[in-house]
Amino acid sequence: MVKRSIIEEKFMKLFMYASIALVVFFVASVVLSVFKRGIPLLSWEMVSSLPGGGFYMGGGGGFLNAIVGSFYIVGGATVMGLIISIPVVFFLNVYLKANSRFGSIARLAYDVLFGIPSIVYGAFGFTIMIYFGLRASLLGGTIVVTLLIIPIFIRSMDEVAKTIPSELLEASYSLGATRLETISIVIRQIAPAIATATLLSIGRAIGDAAGVLFTAGFSDRIPTSLTQQTATLPLSVYFQLQSPSLEVQDRAYAAAVVLTLIVLVLSISGRIIMNRFSRNKIQ
Amino acid sequence: MSKLFPHSLTKGKEPFFVDHKFPHPENLRLSTHALSVYIGGNQILKFVNAEIPQNKITCIIGPSGCGKTTLLRTFNRLVDTIEGVKLEGVVMLGEQNIVTASASELTEIRRVIGLVPQRPCPLPMSIYDNIAYGCRIHGISGRKKLDAVVEYYLRAVGLWDEVKDRLHSPAGKLSGGQQQRLCLARSLAIEPSYLLADESTSALDPISSRTIEELFVKLKKDYSIVMVTHTLRQAKRIADHVIFMYMGEVIEEGDAQQVFNNPKHELTRKYLEGSFS
Amino acid sequence: MRRLAKDRLAGHLMALLTITSLLLVVAMGIGLYLKAAPILQEHSLWELLSASEWKPMKNQFGFFPFLMGTLWVSGLALLIAIPISLLTAIFLTEYAHSMVRRFVFPFLDILAGLPSVIYGVWGMLLIVPWVSNVAGPWVQRNTTGYTVLACGIVLGVTIIPLLVSLFIEIFSNVSHELREATFALGATKWQTAKHVVLRKTAPGIVAAIVLAASRVMGETIAVIMVCGNLAIAPGSLLDACYPIPALIANNYGEMLSMPLYESALMFAAFILFFVVLVFNLFSRLVLKKIKE
Numbered sequence: 001m002v003k004r005s006i007i008e009e010k011f012m013k014l015f016m017y018a019s020i021a022l023v024v025f026f027v028a029s030v031v032l033s034v035f036k037r038g039i040p041l042l043s044w045e046m047v048s049s050l051p052g053g054g055f056y057m058g059g060g061g062g063f064l065n066a067i068v069g070s071f072y073i074v075g076g077a078t079v080m081g082l083i084i085s086i087p088v089v090f091f092l093n094v095y096l097k098a099n100s101r102f103g104s105i106a107r108l109a110y111d112v113l114f115g116i117p118s119i120v121y122g123a124f125g126f127t128i129m130i131y132f133g134l135r136a137s138l139l140g141g142t143i144v145v146t147l148l149i150i151p152i153f154i155r156s157m158d159e160v161a162k163t164i165p166s167e168l169l170e171a172s173y174s175l176g177a178t179r180l181e182t183i184s185i186v187i188r189q190i191a192p193a194i195a196t197a198t199l200l201s202i203g204r205a206i207g208d209a210a211g212v213l214f215t216a217g218f219s220d221r222i223p224t225s226l227t228q229q230t231a232t233l234p235l236s237v238y239f240q241l242q243s244p245s246l247e248v249q250d251r252a253y254a255a256a257v258v259l260t261l262i263v264l265v266l267s268i269s270g271r272i273i274m275n276r277f278s279r280n281k282i283q
Numbered sequence: 284m285s286k287l288f289p290h291s292l293t294k295g296k297e298p299f300f301v302d303h304k305f306p307h308p309e310n311l312r313l314s315t316h317a318l319s320v321y322i323g324g325n326q327i328l329k330f331v332n333a334e335i336p337q338n339k340i341t342c343i344i345g346p347s348g349c350g351k352t353t354l355l356r357t358f359n360r361l362v363d364t365i366e367g368v369k370l371e372g373v374v375m376l377g378e379q380n381i382v383t384a385s386a387s388e389l390t391e392i393r394r395v396i397g398l399v400p401q402r403p404c405p406l407p408m409s410i411y412d413n414i415a416y417g418c419r420i421h422g423i424s425g426r427k428k429l430d431a432v433v434e435y436y437l438r439a440v441g442l443w444d445e446v447k448d449r450l451h452s453p454a455g456k457l458s459g460g461q462q463q464r465l466c467l468a469r470s471l472a473i474e475p476s477y478l479l480a481d482e483s484t485s486a487l488d489p490i491s492s493r494t495i496e497e498l499f500v501k502l503k504k505d506y507s508i509v510m511v512t513h514t515l516r517q518a519k520r521i522a523d524h525v526i527f528m529y530m531g532e533v534i535e536e537g538d539a540q541q542v543f544n545n546p547k548h549e550l551t552r553k554y555l556e557g558s559f560s
Numbered sequence: 561m562r563r564l565a566k567d568r569l570a571g572h573l574m575a576l577l578t579i580t581s582l583l584l585v586v587a588m589g590i591g592l593y594l595k596a597a598p599i600l601q602e603h604s605l606w607e608l609l610s611a612s613e614w615k616p617m618k619n620q621f622g623f624f625p626f627l628m629g630t631l632w633v634s635g636l637a638l639l640i641a642i643p644i645s646l647l648t649a650i651f652l653t654e655y656a657h658s659m660v661r662r663f664v665f666p667f668l669d670i671l672a673g674l675p676s677v678i679y680g681v682w683g684m685l686l687i688v689p690w691v692s693n694v695a696g697p698w699v700q701r702n703t704t705g706y707t708v709l710a711c712g713i714v715l716g717v718t719i720i721p722l723l724v725s726l727f728i729e730i731f732s733n734v735s736h737e738l739r740e741a742t743f744a745l746g747a748t749k750w751q752t753a754k755h756v757v758l759r760k761t762a763p764g765i766v767a768a769i770v771l772a773a774s775r776v777m778g779e780t781i782a783v784i785m786v787c788g789n790l791a792i793a794p795g796s797l798l799d800a801c802y803p804i805p806a807l808i809a810n811n812y813g814e815m816l817s818m819p820l821y822e823s824a825l826m827f828a829a830f831i832l833f834f835v836v837l838v839f840n841l842f843s844r845l846v847l848k849k850i851k852e
Contacts (some may be wrong), residue, residue, distance in 0.1 A: 263678075
């Protein structure tokens with residue numbers, strides 16, 4: 001009997017090591033295969049110039065339009081997302097009492113919103129845009145991506161805001177501060193969470209393709225107004241890979257490298273911030 | 284000299300707070316009349332009548348769960364932060380009924396009745412800003428004025444010499460005892476008349492808690508202090524006035540000497556003997 | 561008093577913001593349903609779900625192939641991801657030193673952060689050729705590689721980080737005393753994991769899997785890139801498939817030309833929304849209960 005259980009233990013441990021190895025392998029394989037294919041093709045011209053004439057037939061040029069378009073959308077969505085989510089988190093954690101019913105329903109709803117796929121956000125955003133007579137544009141894409149990342153912002157900041165010791169809020173109240181004036185304390189306390197939530201949201205926003213597919217469209221030029229269509233990095237990868245021309249496909253791999261690098265940098269800086277950014281935080 | 288501004292640096296001149304709701308609180312008495320507190324349908328306090336004497340240390344004692352903390356938190360209405368709380372009866376602060384106070388009166392009441400928290404609880408900012416925070420909220424500004432306030436109250440709690448070189452470093456870096464003295468200074472800086480202390484020494488080492496106790500004794504000539512404690516020895520050391528509570532009711536209230544040496548009520552005697560806690 | 565007026569005004573504004581953002585769920589459901597209504601008037605729900613002819617030009621809207629595509633792909637992805645994630649999570653909570661954890665977590669972070677399109681690229685670079693050159697010939701089948709199998713593998717990998725983090729969270733709710741009690745009886749770590757941890761957290765594990773399933777079903781770009789996009793219900797792992805998100809994404813350009821076509825695609829989006837909503841509600845409620 002004893003022997004059997006030991007053998008079982010050994011076997012299961014082996015499987016577990018195998019699982020860990022698989023996870024590490026998957027990460028390495030995804031990142032390295034993209035890099036291996038894309039890095040040799042990456043050139044300064046590609047990240048610094050717009051698509052030239054006959055680009056999708058193998059003409060010259062780069063995908064600066066996609067890089068800039070992505071930054072426009074992500075920048076706009078992140079700012080709007082922060083403006084909307086910080087007050088919501090504050091409302092949930094300071095204005096509402098602990099274990100309030102509305103609070104728990106709201107948190108559940110944000111969880112659900114977080115789970116809804118971006119293609120549904122895209123389809124919904126698209127119908128709304130048609131309703132208002134809007135065409136695919138920078139504005140439309142930014143709004144949909146904003147909606148997409150609001151639940152991420154709220155959930156990850158709320159997770160930390162919930163752990164603020166009630167004594168801290170009470171200390172502020174007992175000095176005669178109103179709830180609104182207590183915001184400065186809450187913000188200081190969750191500053192690292194705001195930073196990591198921002199990085200998380202940027203990562204999700206920059207990688208999202210299904211949401212902007214309908215709503216931002218695609219364009220070879222850098223948009224100069226909110227109503228123009230704009231390219232994005234993921235869609236640039238996706239569309240170029242569909243081309244039969246090998247040269248165009250090559251550019252897709254190069255764009256994939258750029259996208260991966262951005263996401264890796266975001267993920268690493270997220271970790272660093274988590275460790276460093278807590279100067280004033282009270283444990 | 285107005286008693287509300289006991290530590291006013293500007294003796295004889297204009298006090299820090301000009302637009303004050305209780306301008307001359309010569310008789311800013313704090314008392315409860317038939318106070319009942321319900322939380323989610325449970326009656327936590329039952330018709331409590333108590334009177335807080337001025338310029339004394341009042342200790343609320345009693346077994347855990349008897350409603351000491353709830354009573355304390357009713358004085359500055361921090362009970363409001365609990366979901367499903369209901370207050371009945373009257374708590375008077377001078378002419379003001381705390382129970383029915385509007386939100387705007389509440390911030391003023393909390394200004395007059397300060398709180399020293401249970402665990403040291405510095406705000407997530409620098410030492411300097413911890414003290415200045417309350418002043419800024421109440422409209423005191425100006426670098427010079429704030430510098431003076433910060434120094435004055437850090438001296439009052441004996442922290443000045445320890446921290447004067449690092450006023451702008453995070454308050455979280457101080458030791459537990461220092462943090463608690465900082466919290467005390469923070470409460471004092473908005474010049475309250477009353478200080479509530481909810482087991483304010485329970486999270487501290489014996490030496491730090493002695494320091495806080497000594498501070499309380501020193502401060503009582505200018506403030507009325509109400510503290511909750513469940514160490515009887517501490518109450519015996521510093522209390523002038525004692526309120527003994529049991530199951531949400533005030534069983535006995537009176538002069539500390541009298542309650543400790545000659546309790547009138549059977550329950551009080553048993554509690555003091557240590558038959559239950 | 562100005563301070564209190566400000567406090568109250570801000571409170572109302574924040575409440576308004578919170579409620580508005582919450583109404584997004586409702587608005588989405590209603591909006592998509594209204595858009596889907598025309599096709600539901602013309603065809604019955606059952607007809608739409610069970611017919612397998614997809615010829616929008618001939619007014620034939622059979623969703624069966626797409627539903628089956630989603631089912632096959634999601635099923636396979638879960639089948640691949642569950643054992644790996646479960647074993648990884650058990651190892652990380654029950655066996656590993658904090659050193660190991662600190663080594664593995666960044667990998668999971670990266671896996672979680674990579675965009676869908678990168679997984680698609682990876683699938684096209686590695687998995688599709690592997691299916692076509694190795695897996696296909698192995699069972700003597702000729703295949704392009706753009707199959708249920710490729711799609712399932714790619715999607716399986718994308719949900720591993722979600723599953724692992726959910727599992728770890730669930731496992732850490734089991735008290736140490738309980739584990740020690742079985743250790744004291746002479747059980748090995750695996751036996752403890754099997755008899756105590758897994759059994760105690762079974763409802764949570766189910767909830768986590770349901771949540772992961774809802775995530776898989778909505779994955780779009782990675783799926784389009786490796787699934788083959790053939791509107792026929794797959795019969796084996798080596799057949800091409802066409803899951804619902806791919807259907808929506810691929811046809812968004814054409815749909816405006818025909819009102820009923822648009823309605824059909826919005827119906828697809830509504831199905832997706834509805835299923836994901838139900839799955840999410842179920843699993844979040846279960847997970848919340850466990851936490852308490």
